Amino acid sequence: MILSVSIFILLIFLSPIITSDDNLENISINTGETATFICDLPERYSNKPADFYGPMGRLLVTSTGENIDSDDRTRFMLEHPYVRYAWTWSLILSDVSDDDGGEYTCRVSSDDRTLTIIKRFNLTVLTPPKIVDITIESNNNGILIENEQVTLKCLARGNPQPKIRWSLPETKPNDRNIITFDNKLFIRNFSRTTPMDYQCIADNGIPPRDTRTRHLVPAIPPEIIIQSTFSRFSSQILLNCTITARPLTSIKWKRNRIEINNIKRIEINDYTIQLILLLQIDPMNYTNIFGMYECEAENQFKVSKAFIIIDESVLLNTTIMKQRRTSSTSPSYAQIELLLNRSSFVTYDLYLILLMYIFLVNYSTGFYNKR
Numbered sequence: 001m002i003l004s005v006s007i008f009i010l011l012i013f014l015s016p017i018i019t020s021d022d023n024l025e026n027i028s029i030n031t032g033e034t035a036t037f038i039c040d041l042p043e044r045y046s047n048k049p050a051d052f053y054g055p056m057g058r059l060l061v062t063s064t065g066e067n068i069d070s071d072d073r074t075r076f077m078l079e080h081p082y083v084r085y086a087w088t089w090s091l092i093l094s095d096v097s098d099d100d101g102g103e104y105t106c107r108v109s110s111d112d113r114t115l116t117i118i119k120r121f122n123l124t125v126l127t128p129p130k131i132v133d134i135t136i137e138s139n140n141n142g143i144l145i146e147n148e149q150v151t152l153k154c155l156a157r158g159n160p161q162p163k164i165r166w167s168l169p170e171t172k173p174n175d176r177n178i179i180t181f182d183n184k185l186f187i188r189n190f191s192r193t194t195p196m197d198y199q200c201i202a203d204n205g206i207p208p209r210d211t212r213t214r215h216l217v218p219a220i221p222p223e224i225i226i227q228s229t230f231s232r233f234s235s236q237i238l239l240n241c242t243i244t245a246r247p248l249t250s251i252k253w254k255r256n257r258i259e260i261n262n263i264k265r266i267e268i269n270d271y272t273i274q275l276i277l278l279l280q281i282d283p284m285n286y287t288n289i290f291g292m293y294e295c296e297a298e299n300q301f302k303v304s305k306a307f308i309i310i311d312e313s314v315l316l317n318t319t320i321m322k323q324r325r326t327s328s329t330s331p332s333y334a335q336i337e338l339l340l341n342r343s344s345f346v347t348y349d350l351y352l353i354l355l356m357y358i359f360l361v362n363y364s365t366g367f368y369n370k371r
Contacts (some may be wrong), residue, residue, distance in 0.1 A: 009072040028124040029096055030206065037091040037121045039106030048088035048108045050118065052078065055102030082285065098159065101125040127161035129202035131155070134214040144190060146218045152185040154200035167211075169195035178203060193269060194220050217270045220246045222235070222297035222304035237279040239308065241295035248270040253277045254294040279310070 029035045039050055054060045061078040093100060103119040136142055137151040140289040144150055158164045164183035177194070179186045185198060198218050204211040222245035229238040243251055253260040253275060264276040279289045294307040 007225040021299060024120045024122055026122045026124065028126055031097055031128075033096055035096050035100075035123060035185050037093070037104055037106065039091070039119050041087040041089070041108065041118055041167060043087070043117070045108045045118065046087040048110075050080075051107050052089075052091040053105045055100075055104070055203040060104075062146070092313070096125055098124075098125045098127045101159070111127070125159060126206050127157075127159045128206040128208055129156050129158035129204050129210045130202060131202050131212040134158060134198075134200055134212055134251070136214075136216075140219075144218045146191045146220065147189055149230045150187040150190045150216065152198060152200075152214060154183045154185075154202070156183070156200075158206065158208075160204050162210075165201050165203075167199035167201060169197060183279045183351035186218075190216070190218060190277070192220065194218075194222045196270070212306045214274055217246050219299075220244060220271055220301060221250070221301040223305040224297055226295055226306050226308050228308060228310075232315070235281040235283065237281065237289065237310065237314070238366045239279065239293055239295075241275040241306070242268075243273045243275065243295070243297045243304075245272055245273075245297055245299050245304075247299050248273065249298045249300065251275055251297045252297075254289045254296065257294070274311075 009220075017093050027035055027037070030357065037052065039052075041048065041050060052060045053301065060231075063274050075094045076094045077094075078093060080088070089105070089106065091106075095363075101123050101191055104123060105117050106119045106121075107115045108113055108116050132155045135153045135155065136144070138144055139148055147161060154164050154166075156164060166180045166185050167178070170207065176187050179188070187194060190260060194216075197213055198216065199213045201209060201211050224242060224244075225242045227240045227242070229240070230236075231238065239253070241251075241253065260277060262277075264278075266274040266276065268274060277293070281289060290311050292307055292309050294305055296305045
């Protein structure tokens with residue numbers, strides 16, 4: 001009994017809504033601009049105040065000029081130029097945002113508390129395009145494996161709905177490895193030689209258009225190449241470990257299974273790294289650099305290793321120690337004079353032989369000096 005009475009009292013106080021005009025005015029406006037809703041009251045309601053309701057039926061502005069249930073009250077203003085147009089009420093909404101779109105109504109309250117909808121407005125807020133994300137679809141949960149198909153999907157919003165196009169890198173004529181359809185881009189066979197930058201462009205006629213680029217790099221198990229170079233002038237051996245991998249968890253040089261810290265790392269591109277190790281040769285003890293040098297690279301796919309052995313064979317064709325030059329000398333004049341003084345007891349034949357020897361030595365010395 002009490003419940004029935006409560007329902008009856010509630011129905012008495014509920015105000016029915018009557019639509020007197022089925023005309024719907026469509027208003028389109030860009031974000032940031034001002035929208036004006038003009039409501040002309042019929043003659044029978046000309047002396048009645050008008051109220052404006054926004055989307056979801058919330059009361060925005062009353063005839064007394066108060067803002068109700070509005071998060072930003074400064075943006076709503078009610079105009080009623082009573083002197084000239086007593087039957088005209090206007091709702092002015094400034095700094096329109098995309099959240100303001102929807103249906104607005106101008107209503108009049110009768111003496112019997114009946115709300116009559118005088119006019120309806122459908123506000124369409126035109127917003128420039130905005131790219132939300134570029135998603136990647138692959139067969140390995142987002143991991144881009146070489147020689148597999150990859151799909152890019154460009155997601156954008158805006159009003160009207162933006163159209164998507166792709167800016168493709170330069171490709172060979174009749175190359176069907178990269179195909180675009182609507183907001184999707186298909187790469188049939190993705191590898192490290194495939195272009196890596198793909199730009200999505202969203203445009204709906206409302207400036208500015210939006211662009212976003214997605215950079216793709218394939219996942220590559222580690223591949224290692226070791227090269228050695230000997231510098232004769234600086235007495236150094238350069239060990240260059242070139243690693244091709246993506247991603248790369250760790251890289252290191254080891255000597256006899258012990259990690260070396262003094263190394264230089266050079267990034268060539270997104271998936272190639274060089275690990276440089278310099279070995280200084282000591283001419284007095286060059287065997288201190290001998291050993292097994294191992295380059296190691298690791299990622300989630302595998303651990304790769306390559307090694308080189310430095311021993312006597314590496315230095316076989318190189319000269320570390322400088323050799324001394326040797327030269328021969330001929331007898332001097334003092335030595336010959338001493339020889340002559342000691343030969344005072346020699347015979348005439350021996351003396352003649354000595355004179356001939358001096359003559360030949362002087363002649364040969366002068367000949368070579370002229371040369």
